[in-house]
Amino acid sequence: MGxxxxxxxxxxxxxxxxxxxxxxxxxxxxRRSDFEREARSAAALNHPNILxxxxxxxxxxxxxxxxxxxxxxxxxxxxxxxxxxxNQAIAHAIAIAEGLAAAHGKxxxxxxxxxxxxxxxxxxxxxxxxxxxxxxxxxxxSAEEFAALETAVVPMTGRNVIGTVGYMSPEQxxxxxxxxxxxxxxxxxxxxxxxxxxxxxxxPTQADTIAAILDRDPxxxxxxxxxxxxxxxxxxxxxxxxxxxxxxxxxxxLAFALANTSTDAASGMALGVxxxxxxxxxxxxxxxVARRGGTSHSRSEESVAVLAxxxxxxxxxxxxxxxxxxxxxxxxxxxxxxxxxxxxxxxxLKIPRTDLAMTARELRAQTLVVxxxxxxxxxxxxxxxxxxxxxxxxxxGGRYNVAVADVYRLEDELAVDLGGRIRxxxxxxxxxxxxxxxxxxxxxxxxxxxxxxxxxxxTPDALRKSIQHYHHALDVxxxxxxxxxxxxxxxxxxxxxxxxxxxxxxxxxxxxATRALDVDSALGEARTTLAVIHALCDWNWEAAxxxxxxxxxxxxxxxxxxQWYGFILCAVGRFETGIRLLKxxxxxxxxxxxxxxxxxxxxxxxxxxxxxxAACRGVLDIDPDFWVARFxxxxxxxxxxxxxQGLGDLRIAADLSGQSALAVAALGHALATSNDRDAAxxxxxNLHARAATEYVPPFALALICCGLNQRExxxxxxEEALKERSPMLSLWIRGEPRLDPLRSQPRFQDVIExxxxx
Numbered sequence: 001m002g003x004x005x006x007x008x009x010x011x012x013x014x015x016x017x018x019x020x021x022x023x024x025x026x027x028x029x030x031r032r033s034d035f036e037r038e039a040r041s042a043a044a045l046n047h048p049n050i051l052x053x054x055x056x057x058x059x060x061x062x063x064x065x066x067x068x069x070x071x072x073x074x075x076x077x078x079x080x081x082x083x084x085x086x087n088q089a090i091a092h093a094i095a096i097a098e099g100l101a102a103a104h105g106k107x108x109x110x111x112x113x114x115x116x117x118x119x120x121x122x123x124x125x126x127x128x129x130x131x132x133x134x135x136x137x138x139x140x141x142s143a144e145e146f147a148a149l150e151t152a153v154v155p156m157t158g159r160n161v162i163g164t165v166g167y168m169s170p171e172q173x174x175x176x177x178x179x180x181x182x183x184x185x186x187x188x189x190x191x192x193x194x195x196x197x198x199x200x201x202x203x204p205t206q207a208d209t210i211a212a213i214l215d216r217d218p219x220x221x222x223x224x225x226x227x228x229x230x231x232x233x234x235x236x237x238x239x240x241x242x243x244x245x246x247x248x249x250x251x252x253x254l255a256f257a258l259a260n261t262s263t264d265a266a267s268g269m270a271l272g273v274x275x276x277x278x279x280x281x282x283x284x285x286x287x288x289v290a291r292r293g294g295t296s297h298s299r300s301e302e303s304v305a306v307l308a309x310x311x312x313x314x315x316x317x318x319x320x321x322x323x324x325x326x327x328x329x330x331x332x333x334x335x336x337x338x339x340x341x342x343x344x345x346x347x348x349l350k351i352p353r354t355d356l357a358m359t360a361r362e363l364r365a366q367t368l369v370v371x372x373x374x375x376x377x378x379x380x381x382x383x384x385x386x387x388x389x390x391x392x393x394x395x396x397g398g399r400y401n402v403a404v405a406d407v408y409r410l411e412d413e414l415a416v417d418l419g420g421r422i423r424x425x426x427x428x429x430x431x432x433x434x435x436x437x438x439x440x441x442x443x444x445x446x447x448x449x450x451x452x453x454x455x456x457x458x459t460p461d462a463l464r465k466s467i468q469h470y471h472h473a474l475d476v477x478x479x480x481x482x483x484x485x486x487x488x489x490x491x492x493x494x495x496x497x498x499x500x501x502x503x504x505x506x507x508x509x510x511x512x513a514t515r516a517l518d519v520d521s522a523l524g525e526a527r528t529t530l531a532v533i534h535a536l537c538d539w540n541w542e543a544a545x546x547x548x549x550x551x552x553x554x555x556x557x558x559x560x561x562x563q564w565y566g567f568i569l570c571a572v573g574r575f576e577t578g579i580r581l582l583k584x585x586x587x588x589x590x591x592x593x594x595x596x597x598x599x600x601x602x603x604x605x606x607x608x609x610x611x612x613x614a615a616c617r618g619v620l621d622i623d624p625d626f627w628v629a630r631f632x633x634x635x636x637x638x639x640x641x642x643x644x645q646g647l648g649d650l651r652i653a654a655d656l657s658g659q660s661a662l663a664v665a666a667l668g669h670a671l672a673t674s675n676d677r678d679a680a681x682x683x684x685x686n687l688h689a690r691a692a693t694e695y696v697p698p699f700a701l702a703l704i705c706c707g708l709n710q711r712e713x714x715x716x717x718x719e720e721a722l723k724e725r726s727p728m729l730s731l732w733i734r735g736e737p738r739l740d741p742l743r744s745q746p747r748f749q750d751v752i753e754x755x756x757x758x
Contacts, residue, residue, distance in 0.1 A: 049099030083197035095126035188239025323449030360389035484516035524555030627656035665700035672707030
């Protein structure tokens, strides 16, 4: 694509590289135009992992690009037919992915990523080189012009396909449009080579290599280590998927997935389950739960709930008022000796505007903060009132006007003004904590609020869209800790609800939570997410315990940390403390259907089926359509011997959940154990058919096979769940009554031991 010279810049006294268009092409207007486009593409990219461009121009008919001069060697030279040490390969891969993310963010696709175009400097930095194909119209090129680039010509497409055979994506070879996912495929081939020392796709001829890319998977990489193998193989396989829709959908996601993959993980995964399962903390002195009055259910004289209404006339702004009210709730919860009703409880109520006293009684809050959003041209206004609902007394009010671009300031000002009135005499530190700003960028904050709003819908489409909004927030503010934490929650929710496979989303959840804590180590929500991943995916019980307890100290009124910690304790057989924590979570969010249902799930594992039934009925009295409660109600009925009644509940749960795999599996197991094998086998076949087009948890298939007494098949599915480090396996394998017929099997015991649950 050009000739490169070492040169000296006399003005700044530095050594540089100068790339010029070869003399043979300097008079070719098309070539010159292409070269100038390359220069503009390269100059638009300013990232430490992309070759820096200092200047572009023309002199005496010679077009040139001036870049930094690199000392070192290409990745091809570094490989020299051998694999790199895993940690070094991962570090290089993260740098490449971050460089690609920067290019893709500018709409630039490299299209020729390969080891020759990755440079390792003498001090270990990684640089992506040669965006020469990034903006070329490939249809105008002849194969002869680019023979040196191992150009492939695919006659059936009617186009000449430009790139390097062995690293090109299937869509490139078919002459289809190339987007950023094409670079991700090439990245996968490069990563495979770094880890294995061999090319992912190769053959004696170009045609053989092309056939391999189009039709065959690369040979399985050899083991790297006991802990990184699964993660790295999964990342490479996802990058190299023939279907672009199944690859990582952004280089940022790819970098996140790699960031927490390390060959040192094995040494950090202490065999801590015994301590976690027997003395994780003192049973007599569990972490304190903030309570008022003599009992956890007493109405506090120091309690507040935040209500929010969208009076803008624009339903599209609901996300904005919801986000501001959630943020204000979170900040007020930092005030000392104040009970703040969790935001999730408030939005689950159908809040009437007319009877605030009744609303306050339902929420067990003495005072209410009522927010109303209005708009005027290019500005927002929040009307805020603090009232004593029981006495119908107006305690304080204010109006906050702000431009659309500065909406993030609303929450800051509200928190400081209102917090100072609720708690007079706050210290300087407490005021600073209330006004703590996670971002100063209005666009980032707006995208974050949209992401949080969609996350609360808990549907697959909404969750994936929420992740996109978090990415948008981080594109404009890469240090926005709350956006990383929100992204972690969305990825984890996709897995925990069975909407996505662990290999797709758990690495991203881990990486996002870790990034959040890198920015703000006191973010208890992110520590909770990380604790769950440590326990359910790493089986690193000691690390999980540390993070759970740290999170409870950071956010003492955050019910979710107690919900997860308590249920995981139940999952490993430590019921006394686990049930206590689940009750504490329920005390903090007494109107939350999920908190009550999680307690019922703990009772189910403890085989206290009547207690589980009572907890589920309490939820269904309030929300008869809450499918998770109906699901556990059915499980408890079946386990208690009331199979006919349980089957009815499980059928309703399957319908309410949209035929979720777990609900269908529960129904299939119950049918099998009630001697309706034909119906159970039909459901098993249905799940097998669905697995061809969507993710179906192996654990769900194992349950039906177990009910059908297909023990070898059931254990094989459990082993498959083990390989993918399924959270469902971690939560249920030790105590699930439906798995009792398998417990004496050596292979089942081996699964238990590998998870450090023996």
